[in-house]
Amino acid sequence: MNIPRWLAAATLSASLASTFTTSADDPSATIAALLKRIGQLEEKVVALENNRSSAASPAPAADAAPVDAARIASLEQQVKVLDRKNELANEAAAEKARTAPVLTAGPGGFQLRSADTNFVIKLRGYAQADARFFPDDNVGGTVNDQFLMRRVRPILEGTLYEKYDFRIMTDFASGITSSAANNGFLQDGYLTARFYPEFQVQAGKFKEPVGLERLQSGANLLFIERAYPTQLVPNRDVGFQVQGDLAAGRLNYQVGAFNGVANGGSGDADTTDDDKDIAARLFATPFKDSDNDWIRGLGFGVAGTIGDQEGNATASNLRTAVSPGQQRLFGYRSGAGTNAATANVVADGRIWRVSPQFYHYIGPFGIIGEFVVSNQQVRRDDGAKSFAKLENTAWQVAASWFLTGEDNSFKAVAPRKPFTIGGEGWGAFEVAARISQLDIDDATFPLYANAASSATSATSWGVGLNWHLDKNIKASLDYEQTDLGGGSSPLLDNGEKAVLTRAQVSF
Amino acid sequence: MKRFFTLLLAAAAFTGALAKEVTLLNVSYDPTRELYNAVNKAFSEQWKTKTGDTVTVRQSPGGSGRQARAVIDGLDADVVTLALAYDIDAIAERSRQVPKDWQKRLPENSTPYTSAIVFLVRKGNPKGIKDWGDLVRPGVAVITPDPKTSGGARWNYLAAWGCALHQPGGTPASAKDFLAKLFKNVAIRDTGARGATTTFVQREIGDVLIAWENEAILALKELGEGKFEVVAPSESILAEPPVAVVDKVTKKRGTTEVAKAYLDFLYTDAGQEIVAKNHYRPRNAAVAARFAADFPKLKLFTIDEVFGGWAKAHKEHFADGGTYDQIQAPRP
Incomplete structure (x- = not known):
């Protein structure tokens, strides 16, 4: 009877010893091994205790009971040691989980953050593959049907020391390459110091706070191309701004100083003048916390810029206007500027813009609207110089409805039932309609733009269907028809009918 | 008389308006919880009587070496009361949050018990x-x-x-x-x-x-x-477990005066009494003699x-x- 017990004890000791040497580097493996061993030892202790109490015959030797008691005590100690080790391993694992960086991957992108979330780095991005078709360009249109990569934008953003955010976004889309002259390659590159919700400072290259649709992410647009008001406000510019949320987030403000860019333009550096633009925006969402569904999604505000801009023979600081199909429909005169036939027009003097704007989202319904007036002094060089203050305006109203019932939003919308092959979900379907108009100052013609090749006005209406397969994938189909005023070119005579499609991935 | 009470009330209100609430973090080593629970209570009462300010001392007990590393890594401790001088030396050398001669700033090489x-x-x-x-x-x-x-x-x-x-x-x-x-x-x-x-x-x-x-x-x-x-x-x-004010933190938080007073309190008769009652050997000879039988x-x-x-x-x-x-x- 004693010999097998000795053997058992020896075996147990050996196996315990091997357990003791299990590496503590992997807490989960250690815990599993310890738990298993504890279970085995507990069974052995119970078996030994049963053996001792049930051993009635033959009578145990006088010294057998103390020996058994010592063995049992020893085993109990070892079980307790293992229990405690398990406890400590659990504590260590919990501590490690509490302090270890966290790596996550999901619909919102890929993220690495410190345990206290004070340091975060995110890899995000979006890409858009477009196709443009012009059904009646045989009437005289000059543009070809085409496939293109409209935007290919990896985004690296994050947070340092809890309060400092950064964002870097480049664009590898069709026709955009990295070069000194390319203002589109670096889209965003800025640092935001969030001292308080009410007071933040942002510096670098980013969107000037003016156009409502311009401020909407390119991945969340209702239509494939933005409407005309966006072409009369700045895009991205280098500078700094103070921004914040007041009244518990119901009033948002931004005020900034920038190099100054042409309408619709972006800039990396100011090479033409010393002057700077001031841009400001005030936007209210007074009912954002209301329980009333009819008013909760209402937002409205006004934005504007003021400054002086100068162009020169190589950089006019003026831009063309384009149709929804991205065809040129208006441009200022450009040339060598030595005589009337080669007149060159450049920015020269004060430019100001004002843009009242609003959106309203009620359940699946959403509507956005904005108006822009842009007033700019320009100079015509043709040997002599002549000046004019030209005031162009644009507006748009766009509405949409989620057929599948999702709550509409200025930001990204997640489908209730994402699309799955063979599954029940079909994603979210959104129908949209829009009308938009651009009106060029009459004083522009004929001195500052050629009425034969530039439209005096453009009115576009469009309908669209957006299929949000899930939070990351979206397919869009738009039909846009444009009527153009003035001019005699085939495009201006016939207007534009464009079918635009897009496949988009964003994360 | 009525005017006197009015003035008294106004003075009390004025004093109350000036009273501050101060929070200190004492990063200490594992077995000191009971000691500093008692010290914190007594010091807060004394400080309130003396200045009218309310002091709340938070504790963060743990292994001394770990605690020192946490302070070096940015834990905002107003004072450290660690198990050994080497750990505070490490804070002084690696993060420079306390001066290298920290041990000379308080009696008995900054070890009050x-x-x-x-x-x-x-x-x-x-x-x-x-x-x-x-x-x-x-x-x-x-x-x-x-x-x-x-x-x-x-x-x-x-x-x-x-x-x-x-x-x-x-x-x-x-x-x-x-x-x-x-x-x-x-x-x-x-x-x-x-x-x-x-x-x-x-x-x-x-x-x-x-x-x-x-x-x-x-x-x-x-x-x-x-x-x-x-x-x-x-x-x-x-x-000899030492104590020190973490200067860089207290300067940043504006708690230098109260942090110093907190550690000075450990050397007072009242502080030494608490030390002895919590089974640490007091430095004060008179208090040590009274509790000699306990050790x-x-x-x-x-x-x-x-x-x-x-x-x-x-x-x-x-x-x-x-x-x-x-x-x-x-x-x-």
């Missing part, structure tokens, strides 16, 4: 443990925390080393051999002294706990009445006498590749 290393055994001392030599006997399960993370464990280690060295014919080699045998008998190494006490007292593991004297007495009186005995070895080390008589040596100070002791014993690393059998 001391302790010693003793043994806690189970009632009746079933393994007959009386001195350091008994800890290396086969079959004796020893509990002591890990010197890599615990200041208390370092004191334990150095106490054992010093006593081995003081044996007839004792040499560094024999001391090292003794420590190797001792750590072969260690069943579990917790990260801090309080964890080791939990292992021994509440989990009922081991035959002997090498512990701070204050922790052993506390366990005896409050954690397991009648279940344990304190054994005073023939010789032990005088453990066993011990022959004590200091770290400077045997090891040449903390910097040298750390380098030789606890730095990577030191004697502690050298004696490691595979860790249990």
Whole structure:
């Protein structure tokens, strides 16, 4: 009877010893091994205790009971040691989980953050593959049907020391390459110091706070191309701004100083003048916390810029206007500027813009609207110089409805039932309609733009269907028809009918 | 009379309006919770009486080495009350949040109380443990925390080393051999002294706990009445846990004055009384005499006498590749 017990004890000791040497580097493996061993030892202790109490015959030797008691005590100690080790391993694992960086991957992108979330780095991005078709360009249109990569934008953003955010976004889309002259390659590159919700400072290259649709992410647009008001406000510019949320987030403000860019333009550096633009925006969402569904999604505000801009023979600081199909429909005169036939027009003097704007989202319904007036002094060089203050305006109203019932939003919308092959979900379907108009100052013609090749006005209406397969994938189909005023070119005579499609991935 | 009361009320309101609420963070080592609970309460009351300000002292107990690393890594401690001077030296050297001469700023080398290393055994001392030599006997399960993370464990280690060295014919080699045998008998190494006490007292593991004297007495009186005995070895080390204001943090937070007053309070008669009642040896001779019966008589040596100070002791014993690393059998 004693010999097998000795053997058992020896075996147990050996196996315990091997357990003791299990590496503590992997807490989960250690815990599993310890738990298993504890279970085995507990069974052995119970078996030994049963053996001792049930051993009635033959009578145990006088010294057998103390020996058994010592063995049992020893085993109990070892079980307790293992229990405690398990406890400590659990504590260590919990501590490690509490302090270890966290790596996550999901619909919102890929993220690495410190345990206290004070340091975060995110890899995000979006890409858009477009196709443009012009059904009646045989009437005289000059543009070809085409496939293109409209935007290919990896985004690296994050947070340092809890309060400092950064964002870097480049664009590898069709026709955009990295070069000194390319203002589109670096889209965003800025640092935001969030001292308080009410007071933040942002510096670098980013969107000037003016156009409502311009401020909407390119991945969340209702239509494939933005409407005309966006072409009369700045895009991205280098500078700094103070921004914040007041009244518990119901009033948002931004005020900034920038190099100054042409309408619709972006800039990396100011090479033409010393002057700077001031841009400001005030936007209210007074009912954002209301329980009333009819008013909760209402937002409205006004934005504007003021400054002086100068162009020169190589950089006019003026831009063309384009149709929804991205065809040129208006441009200022450009040339060598030595005589009337080669007149060159450049920015020269004060430019100001004002843009009242609003959106309203009620359940699946959403509507956005904005108006822009842009007033700019320009100079015509043709040997002599002549000046004019030209005031162009644009507006748009766009509405949409989620057929599948999702709550509409200025930001990204997640489908209730994402699309799955063979599954029940079909994603979210959104129908949209829009009308938009651009009106060029009459004083522009004929001195500052050629009425034969530039439209005096453009009115576009469009309908669209957006299929949000899930939070990351979206397919869009738009039909846009444009009527153009003035001019005699085939495009201006016939207007534009464009079918635009897009496949988009964003994360 | 009415005017007098009006003025009195106005003065009271004015005083109330000026009163501040101050929060301090005391980053301390594991077994000091009870001590600083009492100190915090007494100091807050005293400070309120003196200034009208309300002081709340938060505590963050943990292994001393770990705590020092946390402060170096940015934990905003107004004061540190750690187990050994080396840990505050590390804060001074690596993060420069305290000056290098921090130990000269308060009396007694900035150690307002001391302790010693003793043994806690189970009632009746079933393994007959009386001195350091008994800890290396086969079959004796020893509990002591890990010197890599615990200041208390370092004191334990150095106490054992010093006593081995003081044996007839004792040499560094024999001391090292003794420590190797001792750590072969260690069943579990917790990260801090309080964890080791939990292992021994509440989990009922081991035959002997090498512990701070204050922790052993506390366990005896409050954690397991009648279940344990304190054994005073023939010789032990005088453990001197130091305190310091973390200047950079208090300047940033505007708490320098109250943080200094908090540590000064430890040296007052009231503070020393609290120290003694929590089983730490007070520096104040009069208070020490009143509580002499509470502490066993011990022959004590200091770290400077045997090891040449903390910097040298750390380098030789606890730095990577030191004697502690050298004696490691595979860790249990």
